[in-house]
Amino acid sequence: xxxxxxxxxxxxxxxxxxxxxxxxxxxxxxxxxxxxxxxxxxxxxxxxxxxxxxxxxxxxxxxxxxxxxxxxxxxxxxxxxxxxxxxxxxxxxxxxxxxxxxxxxxxxxxxxxxxxxxxxxxxxxxxxxxxxxxxxxxxxxxxxxxxxxxxxxxxxxxxxxxxxxxxxxxxxxxxxxxxxxxxxxxxxxxxxxxxxxxxxxxxxxxxxxxxxxxxxxxxxxxxxxxxxxxxxxxxxxxxxxxxxxxxxxxxxxxxxxxxxxxxxxxxxxxxxxxxxxxxxxxxxxxxxxxxxxxxxxxxxxxxxxxxxxxxxxxxxxxxxxxxxxxxxxxxxxxxxxxxxxxxxxxxxxxxxxxxxxxxxxxxxxxxxxxxxxxxxxxxxxxxxxxxxxxxxxxxxxxxxxxxxxxxxxxxxxxxxxxxxxxxxxxxxxxxxxxxxxxxxxxxxxxxxxxxxxxxxxxxxxxxxxxxxxxxxxxxxxxxxxxxxxxxxxxxxxxxxxxxxxxxxxxxxxxxx
Numbered sequence: 001x002x003x004x005x006x007x008x009x010x011x012x013x014x015x016x017x018x019x020x021x022x023x024x025x026x027x028x029x030x031x032x033x034x035x036x037x038x039x040x041x042x043x044x045x046x047x048x049x050x051x052x053x054x055x056x057x058x059x060x061x062x063x064x065x066x067x068x069x070x071x072x073x074x075x076x077x078x079x080x081x082x083x084x085x086x087x088x089x090x091x092x093x094x095x096x097x098x099x100x101x102x103x104x105x106x107x108x109x110x111x112x113x114x115x116x117x118x119x120x121x122x123x124x125x126x127x128x129x130x131x132x133x134x135x136x137x138x139x140x141x142x143x144x145x146x147x148x149x150x151x152x153x154x155x156x157x158x159x160x161x162x163x164x165x166x167x168x169x170x171x172x173x174x175x176x177x178x179x180x181x182x183x184x185x186x187x188x189x190x191x192x193x194x195x196x197x198x199x200x201x202x203x204x205x206x207x208x209x210x211x212x213x214x215x216x217x218x219x220x221x222x223x224x225x226x227x228x229x230x231x232x233x234x235x236x237x238x239x240x241x242x243x244x245x246x247x248x249x250x251x252x253x254x255x256x257x258x259x260x261x262x263x264x265x266x267x268x269x270x271x272x273x274x275x276x277x278x279x280x281x282x283x284x285x286x287x288x289x290x291x292x293x294x295x296x297x298x299x300x301x302x303x304x305x306x307x308x309x310x311x312x313x314x315x316x317x318x319x320x321x322x323x324x325x326x327x328x329x330x331x332x333x334x335x336x337x338x339x340x341x342x343x344x345x346x347x348x349x350x351x352x353x354x355x356x357x358x359x360x361x362x363x364x365x366x367x368x369x370x371x372x373x374x375x376x377x378x379x380x381x382x383x384x385x386x387x388x389x390x391x392x393x394x395x396x397x398x399x400x401x402x403x404x405x406x407x408x409x410x411x412x413x414x415x416x417x418x419x420x421x422x423x424x425x426x427x428x429x430x431x432x433x434x435x436x437x438x439x440x441x442x443x444x445x446x447x448x449x450x451x452x453x454x455x456x457x458x459x460x461x462x463x464x465x466x467x468x469x470x471x472x473x474x475x476x477x478x479x480x481x482x483x484x485x486x487x488x489x490x491x492x493x494x495x496x497x498x499x500x501x502x503x504x505x506x507x508x509x510x511x512x
Contacts, residue, residue: 012191013131017140019187020124023087024144025151026181027120030090030113031059031287032155033177035294037163037170037305044170047103056291057417058107061219062114063121064409065212068261070122071402072203079127080192084185086119091181098174109174121409122402125385129397130194133502134390135334135495138383142327145382146320152286154316156294157309164306204257207250211261214246215410219417231425262406263399271391272400274490275384276407278344281483282384283411285351285476286377291416292423292469293370300359300466302458314367318374326379330495336383337492343379344484348477350376355474359459359466380483381408390495394503415479419472426468434460 034041034055042051073082093112100106124144132140162172221239229235254260267273293315297308326339350373357366385404392400496503 012193015191016131016188016193017128017143019184019191020083020127021144021147022180022187023083023120023184024124025147026087026177026184027090027117028148028151029155029158029177030094030117031056031063032152032291033159033173034170035156035159035291037159037173039295039298040163040305041106041170042103045100045103045106051103051107054107055103055110057219057413057420059110059114059117060287060409060413060416061216062111063118064114064406064413065208065215066115066118067122067406067409068211068402069203069208070119071126071398072259072261074123074126074398074402076203079123079130079194080188082119083123083127083192084188086116086123087181087185087188088116089113090116090120091178092116094174094177094181098171100171118409122405125401125405126398127192127194129389129401130500133495133497133499134386135497136331137386137389138327138330138332138336138495140327141382141386142324142330145323145327145378148381150316150320152319154312156312157306157316160294160305160307160309164304202259204253204259204261207253207257207261210246210250210253214243214250215413217243217246219413225421225425262403263396266392266396266400266403269388269392271490271493272388272403274486275388276404278340278380278483278486278490279384279404279408280411281479281486282347282377282380283408283413284415285347285480285483286381287412287415292419292472296357296466296469300357300462300469301361301363302462311363311367312370314371315374318371319378320374322375322378323382326383330383330386334495335492336387336495337487337490339379340383340387340487340490341484343376343383344480344487345376346372347376347380348480348484350374351473351477351480355470355477357466357470357473359462361466380487384487386495387490389500391493394500394507397500397504415476419475422475423468423472426471427464430464430467434464 038055041047041055047055070082070086090113093109093114093116096109096112097106100109128137128140128144158176159170159173162168162176163170165172217239221236221243225231225233225236251264254262255264267276293312294305294308297303297311298305303311322343326343330336330339350369353369353372354366357369385401388400388404389397498506
């Protein structure tokens with residue numbers, strides 16, 4: 001390869017990475033841009049606390065359930081075309097959401113958005129592994145981690161500003177992503193050049209249906225328990241048993257399928273098993289905790305949506321700096337385990353600190369706690385994927401990448417749903433303690449509008465939401481500790497110097 005050719009190839013890779021990052025940013029933004037706007041959206045559309053959780057959960061669930069399917073489709077069809085298709089679905093979902101007349105249409109639109117986001121999150125990392133060697137991937141993984149983190153946490157800021165801008169309003173939380181997503185589609189058309197390698201692959205539709213049904217059943221239970229029926233009730237027994245039976249059937253089907261959605265054979269690799277477990281735990285801790293922080297800022301601390309968004313900046317900054325710096329250092333030194341261990345330990349510290357917040361905690365103190373959490377998550381997220389990709393044959397790159405992404409999203413969906421149910425249940429019980437006269441009349445599960453409440457009641461409402469939010473981080477702390485344990489047992493191996501496509505060509509040549 002001449003110097004000019006190599007320079008051109010590097011430039012094309014850089015341009016393709018830019019386009020992928022733009023698409024990834026918009027897909028991730030969709031998950032979080034509504035979080036600061038949700039109190040206003042739910043109030044306008046007359047929804048309840050359970051609906052509050054579902055607006056986030058449905059998008060995460062659709063994204064989670066389809067990640068492995070997108071990974072399989074990448075083995076059959078053009079990866080470039082699939083990424084553009086997933087972004088097109090995201091645009092459609094965004095437009096439907098922006099015009100939603102009620103919460104039912106809003107939730108349906110979030111499913112469509114989730115389908116598109118699932119394709120983007122799965123395919124972006126698969127494409128990156130195909131083009132770039134693990135030894136060089138640290139810096140790109142760091143940038144992707146930074147994009148993922150900034151999209152996750154910048155969303156609330158953008159959403160808050162839009163909600164507080166009278167001539168725009170919350171509907172622009174959905175419209176704003178459309179032109180950027182269309183730009184990503186055009187950029188990918190011009191810059192992404194990948195060979196289409198068609199393999200004989202059969203999609204295991206039965207396994208896919210069983211996985212989606214099993215996960216959805218457990219999410220429905222965790223969301224409705226404590227509201228529609230008691231935690232310990234016949235409904236709980238039925239839904240939990242049904243979910244476990246469906247997931248058990250999924251494991252049985254996957255173990256016998258010619259081309260399973262989640263190939264169980266990859267879990268024979270210790271690195272894959274441990275990074276998958278750690279990614280799921282990070283998903284629970286990250287999404288489960290942070291998605292409710294904006295509600296704490298607005299209801300617990302009495303801030304406006306814009307102020308709540310600005311208060312999320314320390315988390316963005318911590319994540320952005322740690323992800324980028326760790327990625328660059330991994331590429332420079334070729335060592336990665338120390339960053340994973342440090343990130344997991346720091347994440348635990350952030351969770352412990354956030355478990356101490358209340359209605360009187362100063363903005364500065366909350367900001368420091370959030371920055372600590374951001375630093376920990378930033379060092380962990382993309383580097384877990386890098387560790388796994390480095391330790392599997394090139395032929396398993398797609399399956400491994402989509403499986404880890406699947407479990408991270410699954411952890412996030414379960415975290416948001418389960419912790420959201422815990423929050424709603426705790427808020428209800430705390431209200432019953434503070435207002436015993438209202439408890440007998442059935443009370444309400446609607447998210448309160450602070451502006452409409454008298455000052456004495458407002459102070460109690462703020463205290464209730466602050467206490468309940470702090471307890472969520474207390475619950476999340478042992479989950480984060482398990483991530484530390486998982487990371488400690490991962491064995492560090494030298495980073496490979498060939499790209500996924502180069503390794504695959506060698507593997508195919510060796511078998512013929």
